[in-house]
Amino acid sequence: MSEAAHHEEHPTGISRWLFTTNHKDIGTLYLWFAFIMAVIGGLMSLVIRSELWAPGLQMVDPHFFNQMTTVHALIMIFGFVMPAFVGLANWQIPMMIGAPDMALPRMNNWSFWILPFAGSLLLLSFLAPGGGPSAGWTIYPPLSVQGGAGMDFTILAIHMLGISSILGSINIIATILNMRAPGMKLMKMPLFVWSWLITAFLLIAAIPVLAGAVTMLLTDRHFGTHFFDAAGGGDPVMFQHVFWFFGHPEVYILVLPAFGVFSQIIPTFARKPLFGYTSMVFATATIAFLSFIVWAHHMYTVGMPLSGELFFMYATMLIAVPTGVKVFNWISTMWRGAMTFETPMLWAIAGVFTFTLGGLSGLMLSITPADFQYHDTYFVVAHFHYVIVGGSVFALFGAVFYWLPKWTGNMYDETLGKWHFWLTFIGFHVTFFPQHFLGLAGMPRRIPDYALQFAEFNVISSIGAFATIAVQLIFFYLAFKAMRGGEKATDQVWEGAEGLEWTVASPAPYHTFATPPQVR
Amino acid sequence: MSMNEKKSLTGVRFTGIASRLFAALVLITFSGLAFAEYALNFQRPVTAIAQELYGLHMLIFWICVVIFVIVFAFMFYSIFKHRKDKGFKPATFHESTTVEVVWTVIPFLILVGMAVPSTATLLKMEDTRDADLTIKVTGYQWKWQYEYLDHDVNFFSNLSTPREQIENKAEKGENYLLEVDNEVVIPVDKKVKLLVTAADVLHAWWVPQLGVKKDAIPGFINAMWTKVDEPGTYRGQCAELCGKDHGYMPIVVNAVSEDEFNAWVKSKQAEQVAMAAEAGKTFTQAELMERGEKVYAQCVACHGATGAGIPNVFPAITGSPISTGPVDAHIDIVLNGKPGTAMQAFAAQLNDVDIAAVVTYERNALGNSVGDVVQPADVKARRK
Numbered sequence A: 001m002s003e004a005a006h007h008e009e010h011p012t013g014i015s016r017w018l019f020t021t022n023h024k025d026i027g028t029l030y031l032w033f034a035f036i037m038a039v040i041g042g043l044m045s046l047v048i049r050s051e052l053w054a055p056g057l058q059m060v061d062p063h064f065f066n067q068m069t070t071v072h073a074l075i076m077i078f079g080f081v082m083p084a085f086v087g088l089a090n091w092q093i094p095m096m097i098g099a100p101d102m103a104l105p106r107m108n109n110w111s112f113w114i115l116p117f118a119g120s121l122l123l124l125s126f127l128a129p130g131g132g133p134s135a136g137w138t139i140y141p142p143l144s145v146q147g148g149a150g151m152d153f154t155i156l157a158i159h160m161l162g163i164s165s166i167l168g169s170i171n172i173i174a175t176i177l178n179m180r181a182p183g184m185k186l187m188k189m190p191l192f193v194w195s196w197l198i199t200a201f202l203l204i205a206a207i208p209v210l211a212g213a214v215t216m217l218l219t220d221r222h223f224g225t226h227f228f229d230a231a232g233g234g235d236p237v238m239f240q241h242v243f244w245f246f247g248h249p250e251v252y253i254l255v256l257p258a259f260g261v262f263s264q265i266i267p268t269f270a271r272k273p274l275f276g277y278t279s280m281v282f283a284t285a286t287i288a289f290l291s292f293i294v295w296a297h298h299m300y301t302v303g304m305p306l307s308g309e310l311f312f313m314y315a316t317m318l319i320a321v322p323t324g325v326k327v328f329n330w331i332s333t334m335w336r337g338a339m340t341f342e343t344p345m346l347w348a349i350a351g352v353f354t355f356t357l358g359g360l361s362g363l364m365l366s367i368t369p370a371d372f373q374y375h376d377t378y379f380v381v382a383h384f385h386y387v388i389v390g391g392s393v394f395a396l397f398g399a400v401f402y403w404l405p406k407w408t409g410n411m412y413d414e415t416l417g418k419w420h421f422w423l424t425f426i427g428f429h430v431t432f433f434p435q436h437f438l439g440l441a442g443m444p445r446r447i448p449d450y451a452l453q454f455a456e457f458n459v460i461s462s463i464g465a466f467a468t469i470a471v472q473l474i475f476f477y478l479a480f481k482a483m484r485g486g487e488k489a490t491d492q493v494w495e496g497a498e499g500l501e502w503t504v505a506s507p508a509p510y511h512t513f514a515t516p517p518q519v520r
Numbered sequence B: 001m002s003m004n005e006k007k008s009l010t011g012v013r014f015t016g017i018a019s020r021l022f023a024a025l026v027l028i029t030f031s032g033l034a035f036a037e038y039a040l041n042f043q044r045p046v047t048a049i050a051q052e053l054y055g056l057h058m059l060i061f062w063i064c065v066v067i068f069v070i071v072f073a074f075m076f077y078s079i080f081k082h083r084k085d086k087g088f089k090p091a092t093f094h095e096s097t098t099v100e101v102v103w104t105v106i107p108f109l110i111l112v113g114m115a116v117p118s119t120a121t122l123l124k125m126e127d128t129r130d131a132d133l134t135i136k137v138t139g140y141q142w143k144w145q146y147e148y149l150d151h152d153v154n155f156f157s158n159l160s161t162p163r164e165q166i167e168n169k170a171e172k173g174e175n176y177l178l179e180v181d182n183e184v185v186i187p188v189d190k191k192v193k194l195l196v197t198a199a200d201v202l203h204a205w206w207v208p209q210l211g212v213k214k215d216a217i218p219g220f221i222n223a224m225w226t227k228v229d230e231p232g233t234y235r236g237q238c239a240e241l242c243g244k245d246h247g248y249m250p251i252v253v254n255a256v257s258e259d260e261f262n263a264w265v266k267s268k269q270a271e272q273v274a275m276a277a278e279a280g281k282t283f284t285q286a287e288l289m290e291r292g293e294k295v296y297a298q299c300v301a302c303h304g305a306t307g308a309g310i311p312n313v314f315p316a317i318t319g320s321p322i323s324t325g326p327v328d329a330h331i332d333i334v335l336n337g338k339p340g341t342a343m344q345a346f347a348a349q350l351n352d353v354d355i356a357a358v359v360t361y362e363r364n365a366l367g368n369s370v371g372d373v374v375q376p377a378d379v380k381a382r383r384k
């Protein structure tokens, strides 16, 4: 790839970042934002785990504890995992489909720059009278109607985050559908691109529903409506239906791009093409479809009619089929490959492993009668951390190590990368595995204090949490080191890597594919 | 409290972090053998439904374990064998319709196998017909009210764990956070129907050993039922986030023989008659203050033990405009609450004597000294 020198020109200093329309710059901004949010959300989780270190109240009062659980979740979901994957999409999708940039670069700038304001608004809620939101990230009324102005800040922040996501999704869809290089047929696209295409549609369908729900909440709070107030003819359970109509697709919004990442990394290090490409695409689409008809499995205990409980149980169980297909395909890709285990591959394998454990506990949760025992306990907390951390966050680590050499032009420190992987992996399981037991034994979630029989596993979980967060210092160090220099990466970077992004120079020039490549 | 001295329900004593970790690893390794004893699994079921749930749970659990073992046996075999450093040459296959069909159909069949018993159990759980006894359960921030619809018995049930234990100033008792002042008493071997609702925000009534959990929703009534096999005390907690003291609203069910149950009903009824008789009496300030201090325990969660409240969330009582202003407004806010805020209506929760006592207490303690005395008759006059 020979790029003319003027192609590399761009403003410097702050204006480069404020006004940039370059997909790589914007991708970098998203990743930095996600990173900062992850640090803040991670510190909040330590507040939670310190309070739960022992029975009794030692660190914070219960009201503040509730604010921590609420904002930790909101930040990790909307501030960390979602923006991080949008960052990856920005960096990679144009390079993977042979496009010079995103289809709508100016909108791209805007969809990023909404985020810091939304994030600040959410954090500023702590300064409002009565503190931040404390009704859980699910902000169920009537509790969320009781809260102070922090709740209003949160609603506004959710609106802004939502607008950003919708703009980002429109851009991703427009890019994928219109900007592919000649010969890059849909069914030739890398799976990461496919996953994002489907995710973007999910976002466009789900986010407005959330926006509707929180707007109704806002008018209930301030403008005398009674959407969710039974005394005024409303229905508090309706909020839950609307919320989870968004909320269930949301969990796939968090995890489908991760599936895409696994599907890129595993063939590279197995040196063997992805097994069952077509069935992967269809499984992803099926999961996306099913995700819209299973929402009420989050609310089996609200007192639905029996027929409703049965429908949602059957539909939810069905999701196991396409999800199973994906896992089997990944393992078949590894089967009889010639594998090596560089850091990205370790993350991908650990991701598939951990996500599958979370998927199996999800299958248990889908069984309505059994869920009457599991619901709102630590079993659920364990389950969703297995899928979101084990699935999405492990995939993010894998993706960063996989593409970092392409982004920076330098190889990261492999030995340290492995150390970071193993310590995080072990720390994660020490933190969350015991939470399954806590839940089964009867510990409700979202409580700052607990009965004595839960003490042992809570200590273990807290130790795991502190260790896991502490070893992320290694990650900071690794990432900074690779940005500053190190062994030069080749254009190909990984022996088994295939795809257009590996045909451009490392580090990837500021502008790539100004003239479209010809795909086969 | 000291962690080493506390007696854990599991009967195991842990000292130090290292041995805790070690113990956990051992437990995790041998979990299959050790289940019920180490609080690794469901609490011991005491109803037929809870027993069925346990069976169902273990069934799906073992199915998941088998799936897990088979799937990851393949993966780990591959990881150990199909490595470049062992000189393995990669194959090139990348699809096979046959295997794709097989691994779509087999999981589907397994799911059908799981759905059948699940459906059967669910049908039983939701069949609330032909109950012998009905209790209406209402969740409040942060206590439960129980109304025995067939017996005219009605009471509130509050956490009884002393504040000092929660604040780590006293040794924690065996049932820390799982103990209440008034237990729900039910007869064994009778089908008890529970109608669950809430007065303010969502709550959920859950007793693991009975295998019942349903959300308590303001304005709606959910039904569930239980039939306990053996006498005993069974403990549970509110399971739906309901604000600041969500962790502090336990449930204690005491299952007793039918005779004991009838005796208990009689004594409760007698208690209620005695309380009603009191309402006509005139009390001295000292009597009211003493009683008011006890009633104020129900206000502590929000207004604080010293009356300081939580700034911007729950107002102080000390020096507050209503507690030091005209007495009628004070009685009114306690009777009717303030809609849209956490201040609930106590009219149905407390009798005239209690309200008179707590209002008198708030006006003459907690740093206030208005000096007046509120009699039950004053409260009665303001009831709507």
Ligand SMILES: [Cu+2]
Pocket: B139, B140, B142, B202, B203, B204, B238, B239, B240, B241, B242, B246, B249
């Ligand atoms: Cu509650």
